[in-house]
Amino acid sequence: MKDAERCFVYANERVAEVFGRPLDQIIGSLDTDLLPRDVADRFWEKDQRIFKTGTRHAGEETLVDASGRQRHYWSVSVPWTSPDGTPAIIGLSRVGGADPRPGGRVPGQSG
DSSP: OEETTSBBOOOOHHHHHHHTSOHHHHTTOBHHHHSOHHHHHHHHHHHHHHHHHOOOEEEEEEEEOTTSOEEEEEEEEEEEEOTTSOEEEEEEEEESSSOOSTTOOOTTOOO
């Protein structure tokens, strides 16, 4: 979960595994602290559209994890407002496996 300032306010162990960092180094960090700038900016463009329109985004994403492995996953990002009125985006994803996309296959995978 990221706030409107690009800061991670929540993450789970799966996110920590992908980033190759403990949770306490993720929560409170900016996306640009954790990802290459071009990747963080690509995600931020999508996040800004979600904040602006208030609509969710669903689609396939690609990310190179901390071990250098390219991961393909299906992602759903939804706008959320905390009880104190602070806007955030909650990102949910299905990572790994032979078929991370609903009804689809990993790009480049045969069969």
